[in-house]
Structure formats: structure tokens, C-alpha cells
Amino acid sequence: MLTSVISISLAAILTNNFIFAQFLGCCPFLGCSNKVDTATGMGLAVVFVMGLASAICWVVNEYILVVLKLEFLQTLTFILVIAALVQFVEMFLKKAVPSLYSALGIYLPLITTNCAVLGVVLLNVQNNYNFIESVVYGITGGLGFMLAIVLFASVRERIAFSDYPECFEGFPICLVSAGLLALAFMGFSGMRIV
Amino acid sequence: MNIKNQFKEGLITNNPVLVQQIGMCATMAITTTLFNGIGMGLSVLIILTCCNVVISALRKIIPNEIRLAIFVVVIAGFVTIVDLLLQAFIPALSKSLGVFIPLIVVNCIIIGRAEAFCQKNPVGASFFDGIFQGLGYTCVLIIMCVARELLGSGRFGGGLIDVANGFRFTLDGTGAGIQIFPSKYGAAILNLPFGGFITLGMLIAVMQYALKKSKKKKELAARLALEEAERKEAEA
């Protein structure tokens, strides 16, 4: 059990990083990485929602969809659960932890359409993970996302001062630097807990 | 808004990936063989067109407060239908695209078009918008696939074309493609995630260059015309 949890975490954060190896969550990754502060906020919000979504969707899938043989409704149910969850988390944080809400607030609604969140719950089902493995995969996948986006934001802050061809303005230069980061992350791909 | 204009917008001036810069995830992830690229592109085209038509038809009944929730349900419905049909009739495609088929639900192109276009436009225009935006997306995927496959492994049309026993198209994804040069001379790194980022970056850069150039040309033409007019005026 412990080994599987450790190897799942290692894979989700480093070797099979959501952004750099699986391309899940690229839109917010490119959209919200102008500054390290915003990137950290987005990253935290994603960790939070991915962990919760994994737990809830696992329960919904195992005790409702599988029992009723409604597996074909997975995509529909999961996206609704995620949308409702994000909405609920937003309301809860607003009332209970205003300081966290003001830090995460604006990023929360964006998370519904973050494909890393829907991706992680679908992968949990596909990989047949049990409850603990699902939650671990959700949280560590989120941490991997956060690591990627924070690293990338600090790179981007520097890109702003550098000189590159005019036509690379905006997205292209970001994609190229993200590619180089992906290359660096490939160095982890030999790591494995057997 | 006429059809010709919409066509130009979808393919070039307002291309979903190259200009609106949405729907990146799948664009980078699955563009490793032509088979994947065309399969994904056509799936998105079909889903986008269906969603556009349904949402545009319902646009007067959908309450504004819950419109996003309803869009998501409609999109998820069509995505699941396409997912099931692919599993049943083109299992190879469904296998190689994997989780990226259900993830079309959160592809910003579809919800973006619903929000930006179908809400305000009649069914006919939305239908063509779906087709042309889908075509624009498919074209980008095809360019990415061809570039990555050719430079990465020296092949063209992997999964889709088989030349072992004469030229034929393989719809079950087993074709090995046409080997243009031996794969050991290819830059295999383009097949890795790194290649996805770089190829898309280059593609958008080229697009920006071209758009900027054509804009400059237009400005130059306008200035010349103005000068001409001024000269004529002076002569008169």
C-alpha cells in the first residue's frame, strides 16, 4: 500500500507531471503564469479542488454509477460534480476563510474548465485506483501542477526582460520555454520505485 | 456575417488555436500521428457543430443564470455519444486518444464558441461557425502531426496509410505510414512532450509573423492610396 502511494506520488509530481508529460491543464498553465504570486494562488486552488474532486468522484462512481450500471454517464456526472464542487468551495471559503478566499477567489471559477481536474478523476477510474490511491493521485497531481506553474512563472518573469524575435511575442515564447522545462522534467523519467 | 467571412475567420484570422489560443492541451498531447490528429479534429468538429446548433436553437429558452451549467451538460452529452460511438466503431482511435476524448468536454473551444457566438446568433450561422471553427482546429492538428511525424520519425500518415501491400488507407489505425527517411535520422525528441510545446510555439510564431506582415502590407497600401489621393487633389 505504502509503496503504491509513494510511487503514485512520485509519478504524479515528477516523472509523469500533469503539465510536462500529460499536457493536462495547459490552458491555465499558460494563462495564469504571468507572476509568481498568481501562479501560486492558482496552484493552491488546483491542489485543493483536485484532491476534493478525486475523493467525491470516487465515491459517486463506486457507490452510484457502478452500482446502477450507469458507467456511460461518468463524463457527464464528473463534470457536474466538479462544477458544483467549485461553486460550493467558493461559497464556503467566502464565508469561512475570507483570507484564503481573497487569495484564491478569482481562480476558483476557472478551475471548472481546467482539464487537469476532469483528467485526474477520469484517470482514477481508468487506472482502477482505490479511494486512498485516488485521493493521493489527486493531491499529488495538483502539487505537480503547482510545481510546474510556479517554476514556469518565475521563468516568465525573466522572459519579460529578454530579447527575442518580435513574432515570438506572447504565447510562442512561452510555449518554447515550457518545452525546455518539459525537457528538464524528462530527466526524472528514469526514476522509479520498484 | 456571411459564410465566406466565417470560413476565413475559422481557418485563419480567428483560428481557435493559432489566434484565440484556446484548446491547447489536446493540440500538443495527441499530435503524434496523422491518424490521431485527423480523428481528434473530426471528433471536435462534429461535437462542436452539434453543440453549436443545439445551444443556438435553445438560446431563447436557456435562463441566463444557469447557462454555463446547461452548456456543460449539452457538451458532455455529445462528447459521451461520440466517445461511445468511437469505442464501438473505431476502437483503435478511441484507444490511442484515450482520456482526451472525454476531455473534449473541457476543451475551451466548445464552451468558448457557445458563450461567444451561439448565444447571439441564429441556428444557421452557428452551424457554419461550428464547421469552420472545427475545420480550423483540424487543420492545425494536421499541420502539427505532419511536422512532428516527419521530423520526428521520418514518416507520413502513421496509422492512416499503409504501403506494405500497395497504397491503401487503414481506418483501424494499423498502417505504418510512408517512411520518407529512416527513422533513426529523425529527431525523436519531437515525439516527446517537448516536441509538442516547441512545434506549437513555432506554428503560432509563424502565424503571428504572417498576420503582422499582411497587416503592414495593408497599412502600406492604405498609405499609398491616401498619398495618391492627396497628390491628385493637389494636381487638381
Next chain:
Amino acid sequence: MNKIMKLALVLFLVCAVTAGILGVVNEITKDRIAEINRLATVAAYSAVLGADGYDTLDADTSAFPTVDKISLATNGAGHVVELTVPGAQGLITVAVGVAPDYTCTGISIISHSETSGLGANAAAQSEVGRSFREQFIGTDENVALTKSGGTIDALSGATITSNAVTTAVATAIRAVKAIG
């Protein structure tokens, strides 16, 4: 309050209609999908071990966590072990045929998500893929890559994938030995 009820009703109706349509599509495609999956498994099994039928054994494989199931060929040609091992990009599901003398009779990759052009060659129906898989025929539980002193040549640029498949074969043979 009335407004909220109305919104909820609209949303519920849309969901219900969508779910209904999906139910119909599922009903139409269900049998076909099940048949396709069954055929894929049978094809993979018969590619590694020739037999007319396979009975899934109810064996305890808790000592081998990567083993999904072990089946016995009805004609006594040996066992087929289905394993899921982590590859470079994701999980790889492999069927390994094991003869009664505990050697490998062949392997077949049922599903994977390895890099196209590199690790994916392990499953490809190409010359490279076939010759990679054929290396495993006749190997025993000590099978290893050449760089670890064994006999299997790794796919170029895909050591992790090759290693994963090799480990799967070794585990499969040990698992069959363990259940006797």
C-alpha cells in the same frame, strides 16, 4: 424562491433528456463494445499461446501485485498471465504466455500509452516491434536487458518501456511457478 425552483427544474430537465439520450446510445453500442473488448483479449491471448479456450484461474496472486489475472489454456499448452506494469508514460497491460516448462511462449501488449515512435514500438505491428517481442520467446524468469547482462536488446530510445516489458515477463513466469 420560485425563481430558483424554476432554474432547478430547467437544469433537471436538460440533464434528464441528455441522460435519456445517452442511455439509448449506450444500449445500442454496449454489446458491440463488449464484443470488441473480448475479441481484443482473445486475439492477444492466442498470439502468445495457441489454444482454443482459456479458463481464468482463481489463484492468489497477492505476492505479485502487478499480475491482473492468470488463465489456463484448455489444451494444456500452458498459462497466459495478464499484467499491468508502469511504463515511461503510463500503464502498460501485457499478456505473457508461459509454457509448462516455465519459459515464455510470446508476449502481446494489450494497451499502453507510450511515446509514439519510441516506446510505442513495443506494441507496433512493424518489423521493429515484432523483432522486439520475439526476443522473449523461450526466455525464463531470469530474462533481462543486455545492459543488465541479459539477452534482450532494448528498443532504441525506450529503455524504460523495454525494461517494463522485461520485468513483466519475468514476473509472469515467477507468478506461474508460484501457483504451480
